[in-house]
Amino acid sequence: MADPHAATAAMDPLEPVPLIIGQYTDATLTQSLFGHVWAKPTKGWLIMFALSLMGTGILGISVVITLGWGIGTWGNTIPMGWAWGIVNFVWWVGIGHAGTLISAILFLFQQKWRTAINRFAEAMTIFAVMCAGLFPALHTGRPWFDYFLFPYPSDTLLWPQFKSPLTWDVFAVSTYFTVSLLFWYLGLIPDFAALRDASTNKARRLVYGMLSLGWRGSGRHWNDYKSAYLLLAGLATPLVLSVHTIVSFDFAVSLLPGWHTTIFPPYFVAGAVFSGFAMVVTWLVPARQFCGLKHVITLRHLENMNKIIMLTGMLVAYGYMMEHFIAWYSGNVPEWDQFYDRATGNFRAIYWTMMFCNVVLPQVYWFKKARTSIPIMFVVSILVNVGMWSERFVIFVISLHHSFLPSMFKDYVPTLVDVGLLVGTIGMFSMLMLLFLKFFPAIAVSEVKELNHELAHAHVRPEANPRQSGA
Amino acid sequence: METAIVPRNWIVAEFPTPAGLLEAAQTLREGGLTDIDTHTPYPLHGAEKFLGLKRSRVPLIALIGGIVGGVSGLVMQWWMNGYDWPLNIGNRPPFSAPAAIPITFECTVLFAALSIFFGTLALSGFPRPYHPAFDAEEFRSHSTHGFWLSIALPEGSDAQNASGKVSELGASLVKVVQEQVE
Numbered sequence: 001m002a003d004p005h006a007a008t009a010a011m012d013p014l015e016p017v018p019l020i021i022g023q024y025t026d027a028t029l030t031q032s033l034f035g036h037v038w039a040k041p042t043k044g045w046l047i048m049f050a051l052s053l054m055g056t057g058i059l060g061i062s063v064v065i066t067l068g069w070g071i072g073t074w075g076n077t078i079p080m081g082w083a084w085g086i087v088n089f090v091w092w093v094g095i096g097h098a099g100t101l102i103s104a105i106l107f108l109f110q111q112k113w114r115t116a117i118n119r120f121a122e123a124m125t126i127f128a129v130m131c132a133g134l135f136p137a138l139h140t141g142r143p144w145f146d147y148f149l150f151p152y153p154s155d156t157l158l159w160p161q162f163k164s165p166l167t168w169d170v171f172a173v174s175t176y177f178t179v180s181l182l183f184w185y186l187g188l189i190p191d192f193a194a195l196r197d198a199s200t201n202k203a204r205r206l207v208y209g210m211l212s213l214g215w216r217g218s219g220r221h222w223n224d225y226k227s228a229y230l231l232l233a234g235l236a237t238p239l240v241l242s243v244h245t246i247v248s249f250d251f252a253v254s255l256l257p258g259w260h261t262t263i264f265p266p267y268f269v270a271g272a273v274f275s276g277f278a279m280v281v282t283w284l285v286p287a288r289q290f291c292g293l294k295h296v297i298t299l300r301h302l303e304n305m306n307k308i309i310m311l312t313g314m315l316v317a318y319g320y321m322m323e324h325f326i327a328w329y330s331g332n333v334p335e336w337d338q339f340y341d342r343a344t345g346n347f348r349a350i351y352w353t354m355m356f357c358n359v360v361l362p363q364v365y366w367f368k369k370a371r372t373s374i375p376i377m378f379v380v381s382i383l384v385n386v387g388m389w390s391e392r393f394v395i396f397v398i399s400l401h402h403s404f405l406p407s408m409f410k411d412y413v414p415t416l417v418d419v420g421l422l423v424g425t426i427g428m429f430s431m432l433m434l435l436f437l438k439f440f441p442a443i444a445v446s447e448v449k450e451l452n453h454e455l456a457h458a459h460v461r462p463e464a465n466p467r468q469s470g471a
Numbered sequence: 472m473e474t475a476i477v478p479r480n481w482i483v484a485e486f487p488t489p490a491g492l493l494e495a496a497q498t499l500r501e502g503g504l505t506d507i508d509t510h511t512p513y514p515l516h517g518a519e520k521f522l523g524l525k526r527s528r529v530p531l532i533a534l535i536g537g538i539v540g541g542v543s544g545l546v547m548q549w550w551m552n553g554y555d556w557p558l559n560i561g562n563r564p565p566f567s568a569p570a571a572i573p574i575t576f577e578c579t580v581l582f583a584a585l586s587i588f589f590g591t592l593a594l595s596g597f598p599r600p601y602h603p604a605f606d607a608e609e610f611r612s613h614s615t616h617g618f619w620l621s622i623a624l625p626e627g628s629d630a631q632n633a634s635g636k637v638s639e640l641g642a643s644l645v646k647v648v649q650e651q652v653e
Contacts, residue, residue, distance in 0.1 A: 026512055026616035151551060159551035163560050168573040175581040182588040190614065194512065197611035213592065214599030217613045219496075219509035219518040221595040226514055227527035228591040232584060235533075239580045246573050449616075450513035453489075 017300040019113055019451065026449050033443050034198055036291040041438060044290060049434050055427010062420035063138065071141050075414040080400045084418040085135045087392040088425065090247055092132035093173065094388065097240055098276025099125025100180060104236035113304050115451045116296040119444040120287065121280050122184040127432040129177045131425040165249040172246040179239055183232045189215050191441035244272045251395065257338040258399035261326060267319030271388060274312035278384035281305050285378045287437055296448055299372050306371040309384065313362030320359065334404050341402040342394055346411060350390045357387025478650040480630045481603045482622040483610050484642035492618040493521040495640035499622065506623035510604065510613035532590035533583050540582025544575040606648040
């Protein structure tokens, strides 16, 4: 194999960084992408895994306390019937959105740079939605009766109330989880087959063989597979937009100052993509380093991600602007009061954190230096998620704690159990991500090989425009 | 078992390039062999044309799944909230179509996605624990880097003759395997 950087050196400096750095054949590319699966877990991975297990333990304890003693162990009080739990729910669902956006919407737009990061982001979606689902499930108070949420012929003869956005939420989130899982698994089948065939021992071959369902790369199967993949992408695209739209209906259809606004659906979707992309960057930066994936997840991928973070950050900023403008323009005193309280009340620190992290910070990405600097993007991506968590806190908790009448003004203090649940879900999410990175093909191997084949093909035809494949 | 199944002979052959593989597949297909398939690590552009495949049936399955999902989602809401046990919520009509849209949409997507996924698996005959091609250990490169052709020979045909033909078409490796029948 030639020097992996030879291709970069020979490139026109004005051309973007290639999507795959170096010259690879299908065999060497497969080897390089599976290297981390066969290698023994590194010390760094083990330390991270131990930490994430501790986090998951905290989650377990918090869940046991919640189940044993009830929702009274949370900081929720009237009028803050929804508080920390719903903040976490919306935050996690939002994080999930990036996966579907990358795998489905960028696929439909034929953005070739999505190929190296889609599998990874899809896995993130699934784990984030798992974390999200935990909160409303626990918040019902008696989760063992959660099956009441589904329409089934019960002995009370009652059916769910389908005019409630909360019921829509049940359908939206469960559909979203199911479709994401199917899409992810469908994409994984050829890669499981590759892992099966590259396995050196019997146990691995058996496990990956079962997961691959007997895939043999048949031309007939690819024919149906391509069609299925495209259709699932087409379905996932409106689905992902619908999920956060429906989540925002939970608030927008109520009459509470700060909630009752028509801008919520698009503003929530933009915020979801914003935080989700940030989470992808937070994980990609170490993952490409430690799993030896730098040749397929290049700075160009990260730069493109950062551009989208900046764009969606500005959409979110526009949302804030309109929210404040409409509050003022409405001439509605409780609305005025609510927005005044957000910026100057008890929780002003959280409000200004949100403003700084979501509006000011993404502006660093106007500079290419910042967009391509690993330390800067790592820090910004974490702070963006801090900002997005703050945004949900501002919207949900501050609106509830300062509504119409002074008799309804109350303070909110979270409990240790609340904090434990947030830290715990971060732990569980990290644990699942680490296991995924270790045992599953973190890169869509067959798609990357196809891309490699296409790029090699494009070189032979001088009339092909190399920029076509870029963002 | 009442009738004994006669195990068929299979030829698996590796080709050095995707183009060579596709041309060989087409030549053999036009020569009268029907059970021909390619096995590649990623979908080859235009493979369906060389293999003489019809349009995939997955879109039709998806359409049917989506229609069934949408209709049943809408009818479910009407029947449950508007007919079987009308609920009076703030004196709104028991069933109103705009409020039923989100769940109707979600049911459409859910049913369509489930039918795409399971439909695709069913069309491909998955999960499938055994396939004779895997009896040739070298065939395993089909998922990582090799471009393979498989032919299920009709009963009574000469395997040696057929494998000679495949070699002539440019295969770098040709193997004959026999189906294992329990």
